[in-house]
Amino acid sequence: HDLTNCLPGALENGEFFIEYQPLVRLSDGTVRGAEALVRWLHPVHGVLGPDQFIPLAESTGLIVPLGRWVLEEAARQARAWRNDGRCRVPLRVNVNLSPSQLRYPALVAETVAVLDNAGLDPSALCLEVTESALIGADEEQLRPLRQLADLGVDIALDDFGTGYSNLAYLRRLPVSTLKLDRSFTRGMQCVPADPVDVKIVEGIVSLAHTLDLSVTVEGVETGTQADRLRILGCETGQGWYYARPGPPERLHTLSLADA
Ligand code: G
Numbered sequence: 001h002d003l004t005n006c007l008p009g010a011l012e013n014g015e016f017f018i019e020y021q022p023l024v025r026l027s028d029g030t031v032r033g034a035e036a037l038v039r040w041l042h043p044v045h046g047v048l049g050p051d052q053f054i055p056l057a058e059s060t061g062l063i064v065p066l067g068r069w070v071l072e073e074a075a076r077q078a079r080a081w082r083n084d085g086r087c088r089v090p091l092r093v094n095v096n097l098s099p100s101q102l103r104y105p106a107l108v109a110e111t112v113a114v115l116d117n118a119g120l121d122p123s124a125l126c127l128e129v130t131e132s133a134l135i136g137a138d139e140e141q142l143r144p145l146r147q148l149a150d151l152g153v154d155i156a157l158d159d160f161g162t163g164y165s166n167l168a169y170l171r172r173l174p175v176s177t178l179k180l181d182r183s184f185t186r187g188m189q190c191v192p193a194d195p196v197d198v199k200i201v202e203g204i205v206s207l208a209h210t211l212d213l214s215v216t217v218e219g220v221e222t223g224t225q226a227d228r229l230r231i232l233g234c235e236t237g238q239g240w241y242y243a244r245p246g247p248p249e250r251l252h253t254l255s256l257a258d259a
Pocket residue numbers: 036037038049050051054067070096097098158245
């Protein structure tokens with residue numbers, strides 16, 4: 001495969017870049033942070049999305065150095081936002097972790113070092129882990145995440161609701177946020193809202209709050225949807241209604257606009 005061959009060189013050549021999609025507090029519409037989403041500016045194929053190369057990076061092992069680069073870059077960016085007087089709220093940054101990174105022995109030490117170098121409190125970082133990456137993990141496999149959570153890093157369960165994890169298992173995971181998959185919030189767009197989707201979201205929010213977890217919703221595309229999800233008790237929203245993923249400089253403007 002052509003992409004497989006040029007993937008390692010791409011990191012050395014600086015062909016990756018990050019777009020940021022704002023995370024908005026639903027209660028008042030303020031931007032609180034952003035999710036880092038990696039892209040590859042391929043010299044021939046143009047901009048490639050994560051779906052086109054993350055699985056490849058995962059299977060070739062490049063995900064560990066690539067993930068380290070994303071974390072370093074995102075932490076540097078969070079520091080830059082915080083140093084910028086235009087952002088009234090100290091913005092946080094969300095970084096996706098792949099299953100190989102969870103198995104990488106130096107994950108905790110490197111993450112701590114990255115936060116230190118950027119002068120960031122651990123609470124400035126949220127690591128997103130998919131539900132499927134944690135299914136079947138035993139206590140030993142969960143230890144790195146638990147250590148990071150104990151240090152104050154926020155851990156979010158990404159794409160929540162699409163895996164098969166049983167709900168009892170959720171209690172044992174060191175997570176503080178459920179990130180509700182877009183498929184559940186789609187039904188909040190139509191008028192009237194899909195009553196079954198409303199019940200499902202209600203149930204998930206109720207479960208999350210019982211376990212002291214906050215709820216972030218993906219795929220918010222309309223104001224009606226944002227209102228409904230806020231009324232249902234979801235804390236944070238992300239989606240095209242607020243902003244598409246974009247350059248980091250835009251966070252200054254967005255954060256100022258609603259301050
Ligand atoms: O950017 P886009 O909205 O197309 O994201 C598609 C998927 O790629 C998302 O599910 C996201 O979690 C994943 N993704 C984006 N950036 C990264 C990254 O730096 N590391 C990993 N492991 N996944 C990422």
